[in-house]
Amino acid sequence: MMYPWQGQAFRQLAGERGRLPQALLLQGPQGLGKTEFARHLAQALLCESPLPDGSPCNACVACNWFVAGNHPDFRHLGVEDEAVDEDGAGDTSPRKGSPQIGVDAVRGLAGFTTTSTHRDGLRIVLVEPAEALNVHAANALLKTLEEPRPGTLFLLVSHAPARLPATIRSRCRAVPFHPPRTPEAHEWLVQSGIANPVLFLALAGGAPLEALRLARQDSGQRAEFLRRLADPSQSLVQLSEFVARLPVPEWLGWLERWAHDLVAQKLAGETRYHVDFRDLSARVAAHADLYDLLAWERTLRDAKRLVHHPLNPRLLAESLLVPLLAMR
Amino acid sequence: MIILKTRRERLLEPLQAVIGIVERRHTLPILSNVLIESSGHELSLTATDLEVQIRTTAQIDEGAEKQSVTISARKLYDILRSLPGEASVALESKDNKLTVKAGKSRFSLQTLAGQDFPTVAATDDAGIELTLPQKTLKALLERVQYAMAQQDVRYYLNGTLFKVSGGELTLVATDGHRLSYTAEKLPQEYGNAEVILPRKSVSELIKLLSASDDPVRITLRANQAQFVFGSIDLLSKVIDGKFPDYARVIPTNYGKHLSLQRLDLLQALQRAAILSNDKIRGVRLLLSKNNLAVVCTNNEQEEAQEDLDVVYGQEAIDIGFNLTYLMDVLNHLTAETIQCSFGDANSSVLITVPGSEDRFKYVVMPMRI
Numbered sequence: 001m002m003y004p005w006q007g008q009a010f011r012q013l014a015g016e017r018g019r020l021p022q023a024l025l026l027q028g029p030q031g032l033g034k035t036e037f038a039r040h041l042a043q044a045l046l047c048e049s050p051l052p053d054g055s056p057c058n059a060c061v062a063c064n065w066f067v068a069g070n071h072p073d074f075r076h077l078g079v080e081d082e083a084v085d086e087d088g089a090g091d092t093s094p095r096k097g098s099p100q101i102g103v104d105a106v107r108g109l110a111g112f113t114t115t116s117t118h119r120d121g122l123r124i125v126l127v128e129p130a131e132a133l134n135v136h137a138a139n140a141l142l143k144t145l146e147e148p149r150p151g152t153l154f155l156l157v158s159h160a161p162a163r164l165p166a167t168i169r170s171r172c173r174a175v176p177f178h179p180p181r182t183p184e185a186h187e188w189l190v191q192s193g194i195a196n197p198v199l200f201l202a203l204a205g206g207a208p209l210e211a212l213r214l215a216r217q218d219s220g221q222r223a224e225f226l227r228r229l230a231d232p233s234q235s236l237v238q239l240s241e242f243v244a245r246l247p248v249p250e251w252l253g254w255l256e257r258w259a260h261d262l263v264a265q266k267l268a269g270e271t272r273y274h275v276d277f278r279d280l281s282a283r284v285a286a287h288a289d290l291y292d293l294l295a296w297e298r299t300l301r302d303a304k305r306l307v308h309h310p311l312n313p314r315l316l317a318e319s320l321l322v323p324l325l326a327m328r
Numbered sequence: 329m330i331i332l333k334t335r336r337e338r339l340l341e342p343l344q345a346v347i348g349i350v351e352r353r354h355t356l357p358i359l360s361n362v363l364i365e366s367s368g369h370e371l372s373l374t375a376t377d378l379e380v381q382i383r384t385t386a387q388i389d390e391g392a393e394k395q396s397v398t399i400s401a402r403k404l405y406d407i408l409r410s411l412p413g414e415a416s417v418a419l420e421s422k423d424n425k426l427t428v429k430a431g432k433s434r435f436s437l438q439t440l441a442g443q444d445f446p447t448v449a450a451t452d453d454a455g456i457e458l459t460l461p462q463k464t465l466k467a468l469l470e471r472v473q474y475a476m477a478q479q480d481v482r483y484y485l486n487g488t489l490f491k492v493s494g495g496e497l498t499l500v501a502t503d504g505h506r507l508s509y510t511a512e513k514l515p516q517e518y519g520n521a522e523v524i525l526p527r528k529s530v531s532e533l534i535k536l537l538s539a540s541d542d543p544v545r546i547t548l549r550a551n552q553a554q555f556v557f558g559s560i561d562l563l564s565k566v567i568d569g570k571f572p573d574y575a576r577v578i579p580t581n582y583g584k585h586l587s588l589q590r591l592d593l594l595q596a597l598q599r600a601a602i603l604s605n606d607k608i609r610g611v612r613l614l615l616s617k618n619n620l621a622v623v624c625t626n627n628e629q630e631e632a633q634e635d636l637d638v639v640y641g642q643e644a645i646d647i648g649f650n651l652t653y654l655m656d657v658l659n660h661l662t663a664e665t666i667q668c669s670f671g672d673a674n675s676s677v678l679i680t681v682p683g684s685e686d687r688f689k690y691v692v693m694p695m696r697i
Contacts, residue, residue, distance in 0.1 A: 065446055070358050072378045072446040114483035115379055115526055115565040116551035119449045149568045 002040040005180030014054025023154040027161040028177030031210025072118035103136040130156040179206030243317040259297040288327040334388035342384035346375035362401035366391035396442025455549035456521040466537040477503035484569030521548040529564035582669035594658040596634035600624040603632035648697035
């Protein structure tokens with residue numbers, strides 16, 4: 001499956017069938033459907049009777065296997081694989097369920113990339129997200145990535161290509177993904193049954209899939225959170241109590257965007273993410289100091305690295321909220 | 329819907345042939361299943377681990393027309409094995425379940441659709457086809473198999489080279505420290521072909537081939553190798569690489585020759601190995617006039633020495649080897665006598681079988697002890 005805003009990119013890559021490089025790095029913000037695109041491209045390239053425009057036929061054996069997740073010439077390296085993988089419990093292997101692709105997964109590719117293919121076509125490896133490769137895994141991949149056997153294609157999907165080792169990036173041809181034009185994204189969101197696409201698209205920073213996810217999950221918690229943040233009668237303890245019940249990535253995301261909105265208000269009088277709270281952000285920003293805001297925004301960005309760390313969520317929340325309370 | 333009905337052995341035998349390659353844990357769940365296809369009295373079972381695919385056929389008493397289904401190979405195997413010997417078995421499928429009925433037992437198993445099973449595509453490439461007696465191929469494989477590398481980064485060493493040229497079939501395996509080579513004259517010219525068969529296919533072939541004169545039909549194609557024998561059709565992928573030039577490793581100009589009784593040397597090595605260093609596994613061979621001393625020492629300064637009476641009148645040599653490499657070849661040969669040829673203390677040893685017209689060669693690199 002592919003999303004409507006990806007047609008152009010697909011036509012371009014499918015047109016290069018037979019002369020694609022050995023590795024493509026699909027990069028861009030999260031929520032644009034890069035993974036789906038990569039799978040679609042892989043299916044199209046493995047399809048044994050592709051349609052004239054290069055799309056998969058969805059009828060041949062290869063397509064059926066691909067859809068059922070059984071295609072023998074396709075490998076997926078993702079973070080789930082590592083969670084299921086129970087052996088290799090050495091020092092180098094990450095904690096179970098940790099969001100990393102370990103070196104064992106990469107070494108496991110050896111047999112796949114060096115033996116002849118099952119269907120006499122391409123062999124495709126999807127690495128997603130590529131920044132989940134830990135240092136050892138990335139290094140183990142370098143040799144194969146640089147010069148695989150003919151007929152091998154690596155598809156690396158990355159939401160944060162800057163976090164990839166330069167050695168990996170330099171071995172791939174980058175395929176940048178951009179958010180679709182706003183009307184196009186609005187239309188798609190409306191078709192997906194979202195009543196208020198403007199708000200959620202803004203919240204997601206223009207990424208339609210992220211907007212869809214936010215819209216489907218929205219339970220009014222975000223609004224409640226922001227109202228409490230701005231309410232001077234809320235103490236730090238009350239706030240952190242409220243926050244501790246929510247998943248860390250969720251509220252940290254809101255908070256980071258809120259900080260961005262406040263800075264944007266201060267500097268340009270605009271709101272980028274929480275567009276439904278434009279007035280509130282203007283009010284809060286009015287009596288906050290710009291340098292404090294910028295410092296706080298940076299703290300939040302650093303804190304994002306701790307999202308999957310088993311810290312006490314309440315303490316984390318309190319430490320991040322203190323500067324804001326001083327400002328209101 | 330009844331898929332088949334037959335006696336237990338008729339189903340168990342073909343299943344036994346394919347179960348060896350079914351892995352317990354794999355990235356694709358369907359690979360732990362076996363594909364069962366019935367068509368009248370014909371039954372075929374297929375299993376694959378994506379590197380090797382084995383299909384066996386059998387005659388059954390009663391089967392549905394054109395039915396295919398996949399179920400867990402391991403579970404079916406365990407069920408069939410634990411049933412009483414003369415039991416009659418019926419497989420019935422309904423929705424996504426398959427029921428195995430035998431006497432008063434009844435097992436209901438999860439199935440996956442037969443068309444989801446990733447079978448290997450038969451390529452148009454006709455390749456090179458030759459026929460050998462099963463026991464010949466089995467013997468050839470057994471003679472070289474132990475020298476294959478294991479999970480080496482030089483992936484082209486993790487297999488056995490099959491080379492057909494000039495009316496001769498050559499098999500070579502090496503791990504970089506030792507190399508085994510064997511050749512067999514073919515009854516006619518077949519043209520040229522060169523494939524590297526992966527490790528797993530080689531060991532599976534050895535297991536499945538019988539020591540009989542029945543023929544095995546070998547087809548070598550650019551990207552797969554096929555072996556058809558008895559009711560088994562084994563289709564293997566090949567390693568996509570270039571095998572090193574083995575001819576340059578096999579010495580041709582060695583002047584010091586030594587004939588030995590294979591078992592005498594093997595037993596001497598086995599005894600000396602008791603006091604060898606567990607990590608290095610080194611053994612010293614001291615060759616002097618009419619005497620071969622096998623010496624092992626370990627970290628505790630203990631020493632084992634075995635003297636063998638030999639006929640040797642040339643220059644004395646003091647040379648070290650890895651014990652395992654020597655014992656491997658002695659264990660896998662069947663000949664009574666072997667011939668060792670030496671260059672000097674820094675060059676390899678060539679082990680051959682006298683009177684076999686150069687059909688077997690084994691090269692071991694020395695080590696400094």
